[in-house]
Amino acid sequence: MIKISSVQLWVHDQNAAAAFYTDKLGMELRSDVTVPEMGDFRWLSVGPVGQPDTEIVLMAIPGLPVMDEETGAQVRDLMSKGFAGTVFLTTNDVQAEFEAMQARGVEFVEKPAQRPYGIDCSLRDPSGNHLRLTQLIEPK
Template sequence: MISFNSTQVWVHDQDVALDFYTRVLGMVVRVDVTMPEMNNFRWLTVGPEHQPDIAIVLMKIPGEPIMDEATHAKVEELMGKGHAGFLFFTTDDVDAAYAELSAKGVDFVEKPTDEPYGRDSSFRDPSGNHIRLMTPRQMG
């Protein structure tokens, strides 16, 4: 049996990302481990408190030898355009979540609108990752 466990987004600064995903979005830390034997590599994951089996890896863009300078630059460029990582979140009330997150300083790219699949909006995290927030339409 295969199960979903985690996904990863690139971040410029893991501490800034950690603050955003926990303080602003209300997620909890799953794992935060620094490994000195791996050049102080930090494995940092967060997730919704009510979904303990799901984690988002907040991964700092690596340099050599993992990623050469040209690839690193391409990832940075894609992040700046909001195309290096996408996350899709659902909520019972996207309008209430929009109001709450806007009050916390989140700059939405798209305000909530009605779509065939539900009520949908979008914003970006501090690293530029595109996040969609929606209330799914009840089908049937």
């Protein structure tokens, strides 16, 4: 069986991203390792409390030789529009999570609304990455 262990999001500022995902969304810091031998490459990841096998890697947009300036600019542009990736989060009570996150300063793009699959809302992280928070309805 294959399992997903980590996914990666590009971020403008790793410190700001880590603070958002931990302080605002309530995730926990999983790893924060800087590798000097790789040009001070930083592996920074967070994950949902109670899901130790799943993490989101908050990856800085690299420069040369990994990514040329034109490609980096395109990635930053897509991020600013919310189109560089989406993280889907689920909860048993989207309204309660929405209110708790709002109280912690999270700004939502869409408020909770009923959909055919459940109740969901939309928010973006400080880098512009799109997140959806959903309370799924059990199929009948």
